[in-house]
Amino acid sequence: MYRIVKKEVLNPTVTRMDIEAPLIAKKAEPGQFIILRVDEKGERIPLTVADFDRERGTVTIIFQIVGATTEKLNHLEEGGCLQDFVGPLGRPSETEGLKKVAVIGGGVGCAIAYPVAKKLHQQGAEVHSIVGFRNKDLVILEEEFRAVSSKFVMMTDDGSYGEKGLVTNALEKLIAEGETYDEVIAIGPLVMMKFVVKLTKEHNIKTVVSMNPIMIDGTGMCGGCRLTVGGKTKFACVDGPDFDGFEVDFDEAMARGTMYREFERHAYEETCNLFQKEVK
Amino acid sequence: MPNMSLKKNEMPSQAPDVRNKNFLEVALGYTEEQALDEAQRCLHCKNKPCVAGCPVGIHIPDFIAKVAEGDFEGAYQIITQSSSLPAVCGRVCPQETQCEQKCVRGIKGEPVGIGRLERFVADWHNKNVCEAPRKPAPNGHKVAVIGSGPSGLTCAGDLAKKGYAVTVFEALHTAGGVLVYGIPEFRLPKDIVQKEIDGLKALGVDVQTNMVIGRVLSIDELLEQGYEAVFIGSGAGLPRFMNIPGENLKGVYSANEFLTRVNLMKAYQPGSDTPIEHAKRVAVVGGGNVAMDAARCAKRLGAEEVFIVYRRSEKELPARAEEVEHAKEEGIVFHLLNNPTQILGDENGNVKGMECIRMELGEPDASGRRRPVEVPGSEFTLDVDCVIMAIGTSPNPLIKSTTQGLETQKWGGIIVNEETGLTSREGVYAGGDAVTGAATVILAMGAGKTAATAIDEYIQSKA
Secondary structure (H helix, E strand, C coil), X not given: CEEEEEEEEEECXXXXXXXXXXXXXXXXXXXXXXXXXXXXXXXXXXXXXXXXXXXXXXXEEEEECCCHHHHHHHXXXXXXXXXXXXXXXXXXXXXXXXXXXXXXXXXXXXXXXXHHHHHHHHCCCEXXXXXXXXXXXXXXXXXXXXXHCCEEEEEECCCCCCEECCHHHHHHHHHHCCCCCCEEXXXXXXXXXXXXXXXXXXXXXXXXXXXXXXXXXXXXXXXXCEEEECCEEEEHXXXXXXXXXXXXCHHHHHHHHCCCHHHHHHHHHHHCCCCCCCCC | CXXXXXXXXXXXXXXXXXXXXCCCCCECCCCHHHHHHHHCCCCCCCCCHHHHHCCCCCCHHHHHHHHHHCCHHXXXXXXXXXCCCHHHHHHHCCHHHCHHHHCHHHCXXXXXXXXXXXXXXXXXXXXXXXXXXXXXXXXXXXXXXXXCCHHHHHHHHHHHHCCCEXXXXXXXXXXXXXXXXXXXXXXXXXXXXXXXXXXXXXXXXXXXXCCCECCCECHHHHHHCCCCEEEXXXXXXXXXXXXXXXXXXXXXXXXXXXXXXXXXXXXXXXXXXXXXXXXXXXXXXXXXXXXXXXXXHHHHCCCCXXXXXXXXXXXXXXXXXXXXXXXXXXXCXXXXXXXXXXXXXXXXXXXXXXXXXXXXXXEECCCCCEEEEECCCCCEEECCCEEEECCXXXXXXXXXXXXXXXXXXXXXXXXXXXXXXXXXXXXXXXXXXXXXXXXXHHHHHHHHHHHHHHHHHXXXXXX
């Protein structure tokens, strides 16, 4: 069992937890992920390592409540325990040798983008961060990003905070102002990453994306997380989750992501059924 | 006077059209009377050919003699001298190519039901004897075992019996390897696997789950931590795909994914949080035990029609004869001498069919099997909404890629000395599917046993 040593509500749908897992904390690097199971009947879900404290032996996860399992996870409190917590999985993000990078985070994807931005900053790279949220209430990690970025742009879809528009608008503007980047790192919803790549392709800026397909074991034994990258099948859990954005087949990844939508809706309604409406 | 009946005592089983709707065990096992009667069929040959057919060399006529006397616990003690998992092996070994193939009674009539008797004895012990095995005196040496499948469990059990402090590192959240995620409940009930693992724990084996060696700790770190030897029993869990168009459509699974969802995550049970597709028409590509398991699970999840699509003929099916028989009884349809060429999808990216081509058998290849050749122009489409690829697995590259100096074959198998299981690294041993590629439970156990002996000799020679 893995103890929750700290729980913090970041916004109405996003929660941060520090989990006691000394062995994982010792090894984890930005870009890697863990798999957890809330309880005995629980499913295995992947979550990115948002931070770690090697001394305290804790690993930080940040999750958005999107379905039954994240809802159940959010019901747990400090001092409570997770059934299973395994990692670090996947390959760490490659940050070596990068001098100037645009880090783009969308929604809860910011929780994955932040440790990468932090590591780049620690290595002395110039970091420009662009973060995007649907509205002001959903903003997370603003202070953290500001602390590691020489430029920071906040975007909201409805303009309720920062600038109105999408992260691609902000990136386009920076490029138009003459900024050049060794690399763009984009982490967020598939559709966001797809459009970032569309833009960077036009400007021929190398772009790395962090993929988030359905996973079960996370160790390379099932291929549930497979993607087409450069025309070849890759397993995101062992070959990724980071890939060259120019090579990823986003449309296929988006289709595969909807595989269990019906089941997920049903499970969520059973778990979170405030109004006791009939679950079909 | 031996029982000279030419036929084995039948195994009581659930009726086919009942069992293909539930996940309860198909074969129900012998009663005491049936076991006593079957044991009488053994002739106690002097040269014991059956023993030579068993990869771990169980003293078969001796344990059968005990069964015939009605001393079932005595029989159990004889089996466990050689095998750590008798309740498992009695169920899943392909006896027709091992012990029973060599049985003299099989020359004229059916061989003695050795597997069924082994299973009976193990089940009898598990039901009637609660006494935990005595913990051996510790010898002060530490060994790490990577993977808790059949080879790792056997190696751990043998070393623990000699007094070693053994730690087993398992990547998944439940120990057992293919016994828990691969082989379904209806063929191998999971409480039986758990009982065997509890037995090892009682011997002092420490099982640590959620430990992915190669990520959380490397083999070199284990050696630095004071483990004097390491056994790699990480299996062959990397699924193969055919690389045909449409393989990434929704509704195409590797058998590993399908079976892991069903068996390990219990997706067939209401109340499990893990989803699974309840497809209506399913094609399973392949002809091994894994293909049979996947097909029979799909049927139990409510599929109306399930097809096995296999590129060779019935004779070449690598699955255990009993499982092929069971699959047919349960209504699985075999499309033999057929090979998929592409998977067809609808506008939403869901599987709507699979195009196949007919095959004929050509000249024998290097392995002696006749190579299937396509019949030009014979393409046809199977109307299916789910495809499960069960065409084999390779060793997972994680350990190899994180262990300096560990030599492997081109296809990923770890290279070892066959006599000892020793790898190219001192103190590091390997066995089971990680070395051979996908094979059988009992071969993996044999390899675990060999390595345990070699590890003991290695550590004692240093001491």
